[in-house]
Amino acid sequence: MTVADDMRAKGMRMTVQRRLVLDALRRARHHTTAEEISRSIRASYPQIDPSTVYRNLEALERLGYVTHTHLDDRVTRWRRADSRPHGHLVCRKCGSEEEIAMSVLEPLAKRLKGEHGFRADLAHSAVVGLCRECAG
Amino acid sequence: MTVADDMRAKGMRMTVQRRLVLDALRRARHHTTAEEISRSIRASYPQIDPSTVYRNLEALERLGYVTHTHLDDRVTRWRRADSRPHGHLVCRKCGSEEEIAMSVLEPLAKRLKGEHGFRADLAHSAVVGLCRECAG
DNA sequence: GAGGTTATCGCAACTGCCCGCAATAGTGGC
């Protein structure tokens, strides 16, 4: 089942714009921003509006093809859903970012599930704090 | 030592705008938004610019008088630093919010400190996921 | 392949928030 088929099966349409967003995400090897995707598409197809890119990222996310993460700035980071999930440590002072294994976050997820029935997505937002250097 | 003295000792100035922001934060009993603070101040002092409110919230945060938290929308929540810290569970589907004790988050903070030397502020961003009802 | 339905698009305007700049006004020293 192709992405296009999956979309059609859900009453959605496979448009050129959608395909371009998917391609851009495939080319980007890691986290990307909507602005970056928009810019790379508009280099070849300037008539495609940034808002279309945003809406398509959301649509693809609803279908489970992409996910997004928030670090400690105002920019949303996007990645394909089939890339390996991981957590982020972001230093609020120097801005450094470190990726950490989900296994580190697992015990908290388990506890939230057990005590609150809450299915936590701990890859969704970075853990903010002070890195080793800045904590002093 | 009053807030004003503390500010002066750090080379900052106690302005009417600053005092109004502090007062608004004192009146608000829980999380507030900058927009809310701005609106309540501008009701009486319409000449005070929203950007001034934002800048003052940041200044007061640097001094340690207030902190902010991110739930799962684009709005920053502010509260006085002397209110009891706590975590948040936010459901990405129904939007429900639940407050949780910091003790639940403590073990992760301890582990991040031990394994990565990272001093995590786990009250800074909400844990996003699916609540008991939406997880099904 | 033509036609009708409606998901999606491009556009323009808007949001919460941030920033540069010239004008203003707290502050410490006299």
Place this chain on the structure above:
DNA sequence: GCCACTATTGCGGGCAGTTGCGATAACCTC
């Protein structure tokens, strides 16, 4: 009190992202 210094302000404009709307174009049916 008055002055000089400079932190802070209001303002205009920018940024990432969102939304309403009329026009367009994928899709299904025949």
